[in-house]
Amino acid sequence: MRLATRENGCRDGQLVVVSKDARRCLAVPEVAPTLQSALDDWETVRGHLEVASKRLEAEPDLGLSLELTSLMAPLPRAFQWVDASGYLSHMERVRKARGAEMPPSARIEPVIYQGLSDRNLSWCEDIPSDASWGTDLEGEISVITGDVGPAPTSKEALEQVRLLMLVNDVSLRALIPAELQKGFGFFHSKPASAFGPFAVTPDELGDSWRDGRLFGRLKVEVNGEVRGDLRTGEDQDFSFADILQYATRTRGLSAGSIVGAGTVSNRDSSRGVACIAEQRILQQLAGAQAESLTRYLLPGDTVTLSFSLDDGREVFGRIHQMAVAAKEARRRPRFLDSRA
Amino acid sequence: MRLATRENGCRDGQLVVVSKDARRCLAVPEVAPTLQSALDDWETVRGHLEVASKRLEAEPDLGLSLELTSLMAPLPRAFQWVDASGYLSHMERVRKARGAEMPPSARIEPVIYQGLSDRNLSWCEDIPSDASWGTDLEGEISVITGDVGPAPTSKEALEQVRLLMLVNDVSLRALIPAELQKGFGFFHSKPASAFGPFAVTPDELGDSWRDGRLFGRLKVEVNGEVRGDLRTGEDQDFSFADILQYATRTRGLSAGSIVGAGTVSNRDSSRGVACIAEQRILQQLAGAQAESLTRYLLPGDTVTLSFSLDDGREVFGRIHQMAVAAKEARRRPRFLDSRA
Numbered sequence: 095m096r097l098a099t100r101e102n103g104c105r106d107g108q109l110v111v112v113s114k115d116a117r118r119c120l121a122v123p124e125v126a127p128t129l130q131s132a133l134d135d136w137e138t139v140r141g142h143l144e145v146a147s148k149r150l151e152a153e154p155d156l157g158l159s160l161e162l163t164s165l166m167a168p169l170p171r172a173f174q175w176v177d178a179s180g181y182l183s184h185m186e187r188v189r190k191a192r193g194a195e196m197p198p199s200a201r202i203e204p205v206i207y208q209g210l211s212d213r214n215l216s217w218c219e220d221i222p223s224d225a226s227w228g229t230d231l232e233g234e235i236s237v238i239t240g241d242v243g244p245a246p247t248s249k250e251a252l253e254q255v256r257l258l259m260l261v262n263d264v265s266l267r268a269l270i271p272a273e274l275q276k277g278f279g280f281f282h283s284k285p286a287s288a289f290g291p292f293a294v295t296p297d298e299l300g301d302s303w304r305d306g307r308l309f310g311r312l313k314v315e316v317n318g319e320v321r322g323d324l325r326t327g328e329d330q331d332f333s334f335a336d337i338l339q340y341a342t343r344t345r346g347l348s349a350g351s352i353v354g355a356g357t358v359s360n361r362d363s364s365r366g367v368a369c370i371a372e373q374r375i376l377q378q379l380a381g382a383q384a385e386s387l388t389r390y391l392l393p394g395d396t397v398t399l400s401f402s403l404d405d406g407r408e409v410f411g412r413i414h415q416m417a418v419a420a421k422e423a424r425r426r427p428r429f430l431d432s433r434a
Numbered sequence: 435m436r437l438a439t440r441e442n443g444c445r446d447g448q449l450v451v452v453s454k455d456a457r458r459c460l461a462v463p464e465v466a467p468t469l470q471s472a473l474d475d476w477e478t479v480r481g482h483l484e485v486a487s488k489r490l491e492a493e494p495d496l497g498l499s500l501e502l503t504s505l506m507a508p509l510p511r512a513f514q515w516v517d518a519s520g521y522l523s524h525m526e527r528v529r530k531a532r533g534a535e536m537p538p539s540a541r542i543e544p545v546i547y548q549g550l551s552d553r554n555l556s557w558c559e560d561i562p563s564d565a566s567w568g569t570d571l572e573g574e575i576s577v578i579t580g581d582v583g584p585a586p587t588s589k590e591a592l593e594q595v596r597l598l599m600l601v602n603d604v605s606l607r608a609l610i611p612a613e614l615q616k617g618f619g620f621f622h623s624k625p626a627s628a629f630g631p632f633a634v635t636p637d638e639l640g641d642s643w644r645d646g647r648l649f650g651r652l653k654v655e656v657n658g659e660v661r662g663d664l665r666t667g668e669d670q671d672f673s674f675a676d677i678l679q680y681a682t683r684t685r686g687l688s689a690g691s692i693v694g695a696g697t698v699s700n701r702d703s704s705r706g707v708a709c710i711a712e713q714r715i716l717q718q719l720a721g722a723q724a725e726s727l728t729r730y731l732l733p734g735d736t737v738t739l740s741f742s743l744d745d746g747r748e749v750f751g752r753i754h755q756m757a758v759a760a761k762e763a764r765r766r767p768r769f770l771d772s773r774a
Binding site for chain 1: 445474511512513514516534537539540545546547548549550551552553562567584606609612614615616617618619620621622623625626681683684685686687688689690691760
C-alpha cells in the first residue's frame, strides 16, 4: 500500500491512498484525514486503508487523477525526526574529510541525532541554500514508526515500522565544524529534509525488506550527472531494528516518528556516493588538490534521488529539487516536469 | 489569558481556557479542539479564545470544574522543542563540572540544541529514572511560537511569541559525557521534558514580560527542600529575541515550536540553583569532596518547580513530579495532592 499527502490548504494536507500505477489517488476523510491521524490509530485505520487501496485497483474510474506536484511530504510536519549512522562507510569518510575521529563506540552502536521536523519539504520543493553554506544532499531510507516502547526486542521494534520513505537529508557542510565544536550537535547545519512523494508499507516491498534493511538501488544525480548508483541494505552496519532499539534506551518513540538509517554508502567506491562530502573525500584520497574537488550545491543546481527495487518499481517516487538562494526559495513545487 | 489541555483520550487532548482563579475551565471545540490547532490559525482563533476567557470571568457558573490532575502538558506533543543557553552562568558552571571548555562564541551567540518533543510530560507525571542515569531537573522558562520566518528582526521574533510556559528539562547527567563525545549532541541524555499546566499569553504577564525576558521568581525544591529561589530574567544573557533570531539563521520555526531559554541561573550563588549539577559544582568550588556532593535524583525523589510574578501570581501552575524507575513510570498523574 502506498500513501501520500495532497495539498489542501491545511498544514498537514490530506491523506490519499495511491494506485499501483501512481495515476490515481483516493482520499479517505472519514477514515483518516491526515497521515498523522492514521498513524495515531493505525491498528484500526490500516484495514480501512487497505480496503480503499484494493477498491482503487478494482475500479479504474475511482478516485482523482494524481497530480505529483500537488503532493507534500507524506508527513508535512512530524513530531520527531531521528537520524542514525546506519552506514559506517559514510561516517568514516565524512569524519576523515573533517579531520574528526570516529567515536570509539561507533562500531558497536549507532550514532544518532535529533533533527528538525516541524516542516518537511516535498519531493520537488526548493532547497534554501546560500552560496556560503556548503549545501549538500544526503540520500537516505527512513521509516515512520508506530509507538515504540522503551527497550523493545528487535522483533517488537520492527513490528512498529509502519511505512518507509526516501529522504534527502540536506546538510550545510560549511556550518557543521563550528556548530559541532560547540558540543551540542547539529542545528543550523541540518535544515529541513525532503521526502519522496510516497510512503510505503513494508508488505509492498516483499523480500526487499528483510533483516530490518531495505535492499534496492539508489541513484543520485546532480544536474543530471550520476554521482552514485548504490545498493541500499548492503554495507548497512546497523539495521532499523538496531537503530530503533538504540534510540529507545531511555524513552519511547511516539507514533509518527521518522527514523533514518543515515546516508547510504557502499564500501565499493566505484558505485559512487549519495552525498558530495563523500565524493570530495574520495577525490582527496585519490590525490586531488583542494581547488579541483567537486563543489557543493550552488543556487540553480538540481538534485535527483531515485530508488528502485530489483523488479524496477520506483515505489517511493523521486526526489527532484533545486537549490535556490534562501530568500527566494519557494514553498511550492517548482518542477512541473515530474519524472517520478 | 491562560490555556491548558485536558485529557480526553486523544493524543493531543482538549484545549480549555482557564479562569483567573484556576477553578474552572471552558472547552471551545468549535473554535479550536486542541492547542496546536489554535496555534495553526492563531490570528483567527485568538479573538474567540479571548471572548471565551472573558465570559468565563463574567459568568461564575460557566464551564467545568478544573481538575488539575486531568491536565496534560499544554502541548502534549509538539513539532519542535529547541533549548538554548540563555543563562551563561548555568553553562559556565555545568561545563566546569564536566571539565569541558566554553565554546569561544558562547558570549556572542547562544548555544542551542534540538530536543525531543514527540511526547511531553504533564506537570505531575513521573520522571522515568534509573538509578545509574544521574537524573537531574532543570527549571526553565519557554515560549511557544507562531510561524517565525527566517532572519526576523527582534521585534518580528517577539511578535511571534504566542504563549509562555514553565519547564522541567530533565537531563540524565551520567549519560551526557559519553554522548557528547560522539559529537552529535544530546539524545539519550535528554528525555521528555515536563511542562507546567498552564500556557500563558504575554499580555497576562504585564511588565514582567519585557525585553524578551520574563522577570519573576523561580522556586526549586527537591523532596520539599528548597534548592533555589532564583530570579528569572536577571542574568539572562540572551533574550528570547536573541534566541529566536539565532535559531532562524538557516530556517524558519513553524507554529507550535517550543523554545526554551535554558536553565535559570543567577550569578549570585546564594540564590541557589535550578539544577543539581550546578549545586554540585558550587559545592566542589567550596572545597567539598566528591563523596559529600549532593546526589542526583533517585527513584522516590520529588521535584517541585514554582514560578511567581512580583504580585505573587503563579500563572503557570506548578510542576510536581516524582522520579520513578523507568519500568514503573506511569503515564498518568500520580499526585492527587495538587499544590499548583
